[in-house]
Structures are given as structure tokens and as C-alpha cells.
Amino acid sequence: MELRKFTRLSMLLALSVVLNIVENMIPLFNGTVPGVKLGIANIVILFVLDQYGFRDAFFLSLTRVLLVSILYSGLFSVSFFLSLGGAVLSIVAMGIFIKITKLSTIGISVIGSLFHSLGQIIMVCFMIGEANAFFYLPIIILFAIPTGILTGVLTSELIKYFN
Amino acid sequence: MNKQDIILCLSVFIIALLVLVFIRLPKKGNVAIVYYDNKEILKINLKIDNTYTVKGYNGDVTLEVSNGKIKVSDEISPKHLCSRQGYISNSYESIICLPNKIVVKIDDSEIDAVVMLWN
Amino acid sequence: MKKYLEYVIVIGILLITLVGVLIYKKSTLKPYDRNYFYMDTYINVKLYSNSENKALKALDEIDKIFMEYHNLTDMYNSYEGGLYNLNNGSTSVNPKLKDIISYGYSWYSKSDGLLNIAIGNVSSLWKEYIKKEDGVPKLSTLEKLNINIKDVIINDNITLNNNVKIDLGAIAKGYTCDEVAKYLKSIGITKYIINAGGNVLVGEKVKEDGYKIGIQSPYEDDKLVKILKISDKAIVTSGGYNRGYTYNGVKYNHIINPKTLYPANNMLSVTVISSSSALADALSTTLFLMDVETGMEFIKAYDAEAIWYLKDNVYMTDGFKNYE
Numbered sequence: 251m252e253l254r255k256f257t258r259l260s261m262l263l264a265l266s267v268v269l270n271i272v273e274n275m276i277p278l279f280n281g282t283v284p285g286v287k288l289g290i291a292n293i294v295i296l297f298v299l300d301q302y303g304f305r306d307a308f309f310l311s312l313t314r315v316l317l318v319s320i321l322y323s324g325l326f327s328v329s330f331f332l333s334l335g336g337a338v339l340s341i342v343a344m345g346i347f348i349k350i351t352k353l354s355t356i357g358i359s360v361i362g363s364l365f366h367s368l369g370q371i372i373m374v375c376f377m378i379g380e381a382n383a384f385f386y387l388p389i390i391i392l393f394a395i396p397t398g399i400l401t402g403v404l405t406s407e408l409i410k411y412f413n
Numbered sequence: 414m415n416k417q418d419i420i421l422c423l424s425v426f427i428i429a430l431l432v433l434v435f436i437r438l439p440k441k442g443n444v445a446i447v448y449y450d451n452k453e454i455l456k457i458n459l460k461i462d463n464t465y466t467v468k469g470y471n472g473d474v475t476l477e478v479s480n481g482k483i484k485v486s487d488e489i490s491p492k493h494l495c496s497r498q499g500y501i502s503n504s505y506e507s508i509i510c511l512p513n514k515i516v517v518k519i520d521d522s523e524i525d526a527v528v529m530l531w532n
Numbered sequence: 533m534k535k536y537l538e539y540v541i542v543i544g545i546l547l548i549t550l551v552g553v554l555i556y557k558k559s560t561l562k563p564y565d566r567n568y569f570y571m572d573t574y575i576n577v578k579l580y581s582n583s584e585n586k587a588l589k590a591l592d593e594i595d596k597i598f599m600e601y602h603n604l605t606d607m608y609n610s611y612e613g614g615l616y617n618l619n620n621g622s623t624s625v626n627p628k629l630k631d632i633i634s635y636g637y638s639w640y641s642k643s644d645g646l647l648n649i650a651i652g653n654v655s656s657l658w659k660e661y662i663k664k665e666d667g668v669p670k671l672s673t674l675e676k677l678n679i680n681i682k683d684v685i686i687n688d689n690i691t692l693n694n695n696v697k698i699d700l701g702a703i704a705k706g707y708t709c710d711e712v713a714k715y716l717k718s719i720g721i722t723k724y725i726i727n728a729g730g731n732v733l734v735g736e737k738v739k740e741d742g743y744k745i746g747i748q749s750p751y752e753d754d755k756l757v758k759i760l761k762i763s764d765k766a767i768v769t770s771g772g773y774n775r776g777y778t779y780n781g782v783k784y785n786h787i788i789n790p791k792t793l794y795p796a797n798n799m800l801s802v803t804v805i806s807s808s809s810a811l812a813d814a815l816s817t818t819l820f821l822m823d824v825e826t827g828m829e830f831i832k833a834y835d836a837e838a839i840w841y842l843k844d845n846v847y848m849t850d851g852f853k854n855y856e
Contacts, residue, residue, distance in 0.1 A: 328511045357418035364425065374509065385506065388433035395422055395429075460567055460576050481565055481576070525734070526576075526727040527746040527756065530772025530801055 259298070259306060266294035266314045271322050286393045289401055292362055295341060296405045300355065301412070304345040311341045331377065332370045339369030355409065359402025363394040443527075444520040445483045445501075447476065456520075459483060459502065469513025476517065488513055561723065561738065566591045570602035571705055573729040579716065580723035580738055590721060594712050601708040604629040605700045607652070618690060619652060619697040625690045633690060635810060636703050640681045643818040648790040650684050652697025653677035655788050658795070662786060665777040674793040702787075706768060706813025709733045713809070726809075730769045733809045737763035748772075750800035750841045757841065758803075760855045766809035770816035771801025771841070789821050796821045799842045805855060806836035 270291040291314065299307035315337045319330035343365035344358050353361065367390045375384075447455040447467055455467055457478060464486070465476045472489035482500035485508055495510035501519060508517040564587035565578035577594055581587040603611040604626055610616045613626030625633075636649035654677050657669050683696035692698070709726050713733055716724055725743055726733040734743045742763035746756035750771060760767065776785035776795065784795045804816040815836055819827040824840050824847050831838055831849060839848040 351417060352415065353417045353421060354415050356414050357421050360418070360422060360425070374511070377511065388429045391425060391429040392433070395426055399422065460574055462567065480567060523744050524746045524756070524759065525578075525743040526725050526732050527748055528732045528767050528769045528803060529729045530748050530750055530769055 255302070259302070259310060262294050262298055263310055263313055263317070266291045266310065267317045267321065269294065270314060270318045274322065286390055287397070289363055289366065289394075289397050290404075292340070292359065292366070292401050293405045293408065296344070296355065296359055296362065296401070297408055299341070299344055299348065299358075300405075300409055304341075304348075308341050308345070311337045328377065332373050335373030335376075336366040336369040339372070340366035354402075355406040356399055356402030359405060360395055360398030363398030363401070364391060367391065367394050443481075443524070445476075445478070446518050446520055448516040448518070450514045457483060459519075467515065469510065469515045471513050474510065474513050474515050483517060483519075484508065485510060485515075485517070488515075562587075564588065564591060566595070568595055568598050570598040571605070571708070571728070573705065575726070575728040577712070577727070578725045579721050581721055586719070586721070590716065590719060593715065597712050597715060598708060601628070601632075601704065601711065605632065605704040605708075607656070607697075607699060615698060615700065618692065623689060623691070630686070630690060632700060632704065632707050633684075633698060634686055635707065636698075636700055636814075637681070637684060637686060639703070639814050639818070643814075643821075645681075645790060646821040647702055647814055647818050648679060648681055649698050649700060649702070650681045650696050651679045651788060651790050652699040653695070654679050654790070654793055655699045655701065655786075656697065658784075658786065658788055662775065662777050662784070665779065668779055668784070671793065679790055702817040703810055703813050705729075705731045706766065706809040706811070709766065709809035730772075731766070731809055731813060732768070733766045734763055747803050747839075758839070758856065760805075762805070762855045765805050765807055765855075766812040767803060767805050768809065768812035768816045769801055769803040770820040771799065787817060787820055798823045799840050801841045802827070802838055803841075804831075804836055804838045805852070806834065812836065 273288050273290055276288070295307055295311050295314075298310050315330065315333045318333065319325045319327060323329035340362045344362045347353060347361045348358050351357070368387070371384060371387060371390070443459055445457040445459055446453055447457065449467065449469065455465065457465060457476070459478055459481045461478065462480065463478050465478070466473050467476065468474070469488060473487075474485060474495070475487035477484055477486040479500075482502040484500040485495040485498070488495050488510065490510070490512035495508055495513065495515070498508050501508055501517065503519060506519065510516065561580040561582050562584070563578050563580050564584070565576055568575040568577070575598060577591065579587055579590060581590070603609075604614045607615055607619065613624055613629060615629060618625050618629070633649065636647070639647040640649070654674055657674065657677065661667060661669055678694050678696045680694070680696060683693040684698065685691040685693065705728050709728055709731050710733070712726055713724075713735065716722070716735065722736045723738050724735040732745055734745065737743060741761045743761070745760045745762055745767055747758040747760070747769065749755040749757040751757070770787060772785065776783060778784070787796050788794065789796045799820065802816055802819045804812045804819065806812040806815065811834065815831065815834060815838070819831065819838060819840070822830060824842065827838070827840065828847065828849065837849045837852040837855065839846065839852050
């Protein structure tokens with residue numbers, strides 16, 4: 251990988267880690283409805299997906315989860331596994347949908363948001379066998395749509411600016 | 414934003430809404446069951462206001478029953494996520510306390526009341 | 533500008549749908565319930581209403597109703613116009629208490645003397661023994677106590693002669709539940725469950741199947757022997773040894789037979805279903821004091837169904853299976 255690209259990706263990785271941590275500090279519904287978040291770190295993931303392709307976005311996403319857990323939430327903690335599940339499902343889904351549909355950046359962002367939430371709930375089920383967690387799915391989805399749109403809009407503006 | 418985006422958003426939104434409105438059958442239960450690491454450790458009668466303490470993974474977890482509802486009132490965990498989940502009373506709600514491996518569910522045996530041998 | 537129009541339209545549709553759903557949710561019947569503790573029983577009343585305000589006010593009012601009847605029928609604490617005062621020489625009685633006493637009085641002849649509200653002196657003595665769990669009152673002592681119903685004179689007022697005392701335990705809860713139901717009906721709340729321990733009263737059904745009411749097993753404490761699907765009825769059980777005691781290996785419950793002066797021993801429990809809670813309460817007490825055969829004949833005169841649980845047998849009226 252050429253140096254320039256590597257440097258760029260490193261900076262983007264750092265940015266996504268910072269955004270992730272900052273977002274965790276905002277007490278937005280963080281208690282009452284578990285699983286609802288702004289997902290602004292996804293702006294970076296989406297940007298990388300658009301500019302550099304699936305492979306780079308995938309690894310950036312995983313590394314982000316790893317770094318955030320080391321720096322903030324605790325390596326191999328509960329939070330780590332939840333984030334991992336969400337991030338993996340999210341990036342894979344985005345990768346698939348970007349290939350097979352004509353969704354714009356915004357639509358892909360919504361997909362990413364939805365599957366991130368889904369991934370987290372699936373992880374909760376795996377970890378403590380609690381199928382009742384799916385009860386929260388409708389509410390989380392309802393919130394995932396506008397946050398997905400928001401991050402999608404921001405990302406698409408970002409992409410336009412860069413091109 | 415193109416047509417596909419709009420179709421995606423609207424259809425997901427509507428489906429989630431429909432699920433929320435119709436598939437939920439809130440049934441108020443009379444008994445709460447507390448699980449530790451997936452094993453049932455305590456059954457609580459929700460009709461009697463009381464406080465209970467159970468051992469969670471990180472330490473003691475205190476549960477409070479008030480007016481037929483139950484919530485986690487105290488716990489040892491970094492973000493106190495469980496106590497922020499508030500009261501539950503329907504069989505489709507649950508309190509999931511991942512750090513402490515505690516789950517509180519409402520017994521959904523669907524019995525509205527039991528005629529007791531008191532008189 | 534045109535691009536943003538798309539966003540506005542999408543968000544607008546989302547908002548309108550959300551608002552529409554919220555309005556729909558607001559107009560549906562929601563359950564509201566509350567716990568009370570009166571007449572020595574944990575009571576839970578759950579009612580269904582589309583107005584939170586109305587429901588909460590109703591639950592407040594029901595608290596007052598239970599409290600009032602609790603005070604009036606309380607045998608151990610003094611309240612103006614209440615039973616304690618009446619039993620201890622007072623001449624004035626609250627009209628509501630008078631109504632209950634009259635109702636109970638009417639059951640003396642109906643039950644051939646088995647349901648006797650004048651049993652106060654005997655039931656009180658037994659209650660002492662139940663509390664102490666030590667010994668059994670002697671028959672000779674019991675016989676000396678006055679439980680003559682004729683010493684209860686009901687005209688404009690109520691007069692008790694010869695130290696006779698009234699115990700309304702057999703009908704007080706049932707009667708009060710009926711009063712609560714009457715109140716709910718008067719304010720237009722028709723769907724509810726009043727759960728007062730051994731007395732359950734349900735209103736119009738909320739779901740297809742009606743309310744699912746379990747009958748506690750007289751054989752094993754934490755099991756149910758039956759699950760009824762029922763609405764618009766009162767279900768009352770008499771029996772059990774929760775309020776009794778065991779002495780010298782013999783179990784004594786708290787329902788005293790006025791003729792033998794000892795607790796009844798014919799069955800483990802009997803559950804009655806009828807549209808009035810007071811009737812179900814009186815019937816279940818009466819049936820508990822009769823043997824099953826007599827009881828099955830007796831209940832034919834009433835619009836009620838019953839199920840008897842004996843140690844080795846179960847009996848029920850023909851119509852009972854309609855509720856299973």
C-alpha cells in the first residue's frame with residue numbers, strides 16, 4: 251500500500267476512534283433504551299467504503315473496534331463484543347448493498363445503521379441467551395433510520411467536498 | 414437521496430412501526446424471575462412492594478418492587494446501565510444487566526389472577 | 533432547493549405517521565392497577581381505561597371504598613358507627629354497616645343456621661387459639677358463649693342483646709368487592725379485575741378468552757388446580773389452612789361451624805362462581821360448612837357453580853365446566 255494511502259487511512263482510523271469515544275460520552279438515551287446511538291463514527295467507515303472500497307473499510311472498522319476497546323471500554327469486555335458484532339454485520343451489509351442496489355450514500359448509511367443495531371442485539375442473544383432483547387428491535391430501528399440519514403447526509407457532503 | 418433510498422427508509426419505518434403497534438401484547442405479569450448467567454435464581458411476587466438483593470457478577474445487585482413493577486435500583490457496574498433501564502412489568506420487557514450477568518423477566522404464564530385459599 | 537424538498541417530504545411523511553400512531557395508541561384501553569392492604573388481605577385492582585386521569589382517580593376512590601368498609605367491619609379497632617363499637621355497646625351504626633349486617637342476617641335462615649353472623653364470641657375465641665397455636669378450646673367453654681342470632685335485633689337501628697357479637701368475616705370481602713364493582717360501573721369502567729386474595733371479581737372481558745383466573749391448589753401450595761376462562765363473574769374460594777393451625781397433629785382452619793362450634797372438616801376447599809361477589813362469598817362459606825352431598829343440592833337454588841376439593845375426590849356442578 252502506498253504511503254500516502256496508508257497515512258490517510260491511519261488518520262481516518264484515528265478520527266473514527268475519537269468520534270466513537272466522544273459519542274459514548276454523550277448521554278443520549280444511553281440508559282433508557284440500550285442500543286440507541288448516533289453512530290457518527292460510521293461517517294468515516296462509509297467514507298472509506300466509498301473512496302477505498304470494501305476491504306479497507308472492513309479492516310478499518312475492525313481495527314476501530316479494537317482500539318476503542320483498548321482505550322476506552324476494555325479489551326474483550328462485554329462492550330467490545332457487542333461493538334464487534336455490530337460493526338462486522340454493519341460493514342458486511344453495507345458492502346453487499348452497495349454492490350447489488352442503487353442506493354445512494356444516504357441509503358447505505360441507513361443500511362449500516364440498521365445492521366449495526368441488529369448485530370448488537372444478536373450478540374446480546376449469544377452472550378446471555380436472552381431472546382427478549384429482540385423486543386427492543388422496533389424502537390432501535392425507528393431511531394436507526396434518522397441517525398442513518400443524518401450520518402449519510404454528512405458523509406455524502408464530505409465525499410462531494412473531496413471530489 | 415434517490416428513489417431507492419426513500420423506499421428503503423419508508424418501508425423499514427413502516428414495518429418497525431407496525432411491529433411496535435401490533436405484535437406487542439403487553440401483559441402485566443404477577444411474578445418476576447431473576448436469572449444469573451442464564452440460571453433462575455429468584456422468583457419475585459410483584460404484588461407486594463419489597464426490595465431484594467442478589468449476587469451479580471460484579472457484586473450485589475438490588476432489585477426494587479413497587480406497585481407491581483420491578484427495577485434494578487442498585488448495582489456495581491461502570492455505567493449503571495441496568496438501573497437506568499427503569500421499571501418493567503410486561504412479559505415482553507426485560508432488564509438485561511450484561512456486566513452483572515443478571516436478567517430480570519416477567520413470568521408470562523398469562524394468568525390474570527389467582528384465587529387464593531384464604532378467605 | 534429542489535433537492536431538499538425530497539428530504540422534507542420523506543421526513544414529513546415519517547412525522548405524520550409517527551403522530552398518527554401516537555394518537556391511536558393514546559385512545560386504546562390501557563391497564564392501570566394498584567395494590568391495597570385491607571381486611572387483612574393484599575388486594576390488587578386492575579382496571580382498563582383510555583384515560584389515565586380517569587383511571588387514577590378511580591383507583592384513589594377505590595382505596596377510599598375499601599378503607600371505609602374495612603373500618604366499618606373491623607372487629608378489633610374502634611371507628612364511628614363501626615362493628616367494634618356496635619359489638620361493645622354502641623347504639624348507633626353506620627347505614628352501610630347496617631346493610632351488610634342485614635345481608636348477613638338473611639343468610640341465617642337460607643343456610644339453615646350454618647352462616648351465622650352472630651358467631652362473634654366463638655370465632656374470636658378460636659382466633660386467639662389460632663394465634664397462640666397452643667391447645668384447643670374446650671367444648672364446654674364454647675357452649676357457654678352466646679351466638680344466638682335472635683339476639684341481633686334489626687329495625688331502625690341494630691341492637692345486640694345478651695352480649696352477642698357479630699363477625700362479618702364470611703361476607704365482608706365479597707360485599708365490599710361488589711360495592712367497588714358498582715362504583716366502577718357508575719363511572720363507566722366496565723373492564724377490571726378485583727383481586728382480594730380468596731375473592732376475585734372480574735368485569736367485561738378484554739381479550740377473546742376472557743380473564744384467566746387460576747385456582748390455588750389445596751394440595752400443593754404453589755400450584756394451580758384449575759385455570760378458568762371467565763368474565764363478568766365473581767370467584768370465591770373458602771378453605772385452606774393458611775389462617776389456621778395444627779395442634780397435636782390435627783389441622784384446624786378458621787371457618788367455624790356454628791352447630792358444632794368447631795372448625796369445619798368436610799373438605800379441603802370449595803370454589804364458587806356467581807355474578808355477585810357477596811353471594812359467592814356467602815355461598816362458599818356455607819358450602820364449606822356442609823358436606824358435599826348436601827351442598828350440591830343446596831346450590832341448585834342459586835345461579836352459581838361450584839367445585840369441591842376433597843382429599844381424594846373432586847366434585848363439581850354441571851355448569852362449572854363452562855368456565856374451564
